[in-house]
Amino acid sequence: MELRFSMDAADLQQLTEDIIASRLARHEHSFERLAHWQARLLAPLTLSLIVLLLALLPLLVQGRYDVPSAIATLLVIGLLVLLWRRVAEPWLQRAVQAGQPRNARIRQRSAARLERSLRRQLSRSLTRLRGLHVWTLDEQGVLLSTPDGQQQRIAWRQLECVAESDHFYRLASRAQQRLGLAYTLSKHSCEMDAATYRAGLAQVLARCRNASRRP
Structure with a gap:
């Protein structure tokens, strides 16, 4: 069978618009996934990095661990963990929210560049x-x-x-x-x-x- x-030309124009719409949708989805993981992982990763630096501080400063420095480090880390949810984590969330307008502008510019590039490519290939x-x-x-x-x-x-x-x-x-x-x-x-x-x-x-x- x-x-x-x-x-014809009208069909090719319609196909161009369909392909661009599909690619832009995938582009938007990628940004949304990135924003989701950024919001989800920023606080725990930041806390983990600070704890690691505090744990290594006596070794970096003194070249070794001793009982007083180990006790002081554990106390500081414990206090940090206790205060984290009340102070630092809300502050990080506000920082992420404050950066959303800038991220939206970056996303729009990126989508515009992608669309221009796709139109040039498709005008030749189709x-x-x-x-x-x-x-x-x-x-x-x-x-x-x-x-x-x-x-x-x-x-x-x-x-x-x-x-x-x-x-x-x-x-x-x-x-x-x-x-x-x-x-x-x-x-x-x-x-x-x-x-x-x-x-x-x-x-x-x-x-x-x-x-x-x-x-």
Whole structure:
């Protein structure tokens, strides 16, 4: 069975927006995870570092430990731990909150740079997708033929649906995913009967692994 679909300038523009939206969502998620772990680990890591420095202080100053310095160090560490939750930890939380506007500006600038870079890259790389695409399905897998004459065979056991938008599926083998590559399969076609094309899409998706939907 063959699936045939064409992509014109409007399709390429839509694909560009879909890819950018997906990449920006992952970018935002990375920042959110970083902020989460920063807020969660800043206080215990800071306390651990201070305790370590206090424990090493007699050795750094005197070159050895003795009973008075060891007792004094233990008392200071105990007092620090007792006061930590009441004094230092709330102060650290306020410092993190005070830095949130600055972090938001950094996040926005980073996202803007990423979007500009993606638009430049995609304007060059997606041009070759304009034209007729043919996906030939058989029992072993799918043979993909792109408008520039390139062909790629992917076995069904390797094929995964890595993203979905309102207009396209993005599919790739596991090796291609590691390189950040994927093939585009349109949800609609003017080259075939609509019912036949939907049946072919269903056949492909039934064989895919890890189907997911992303903005």
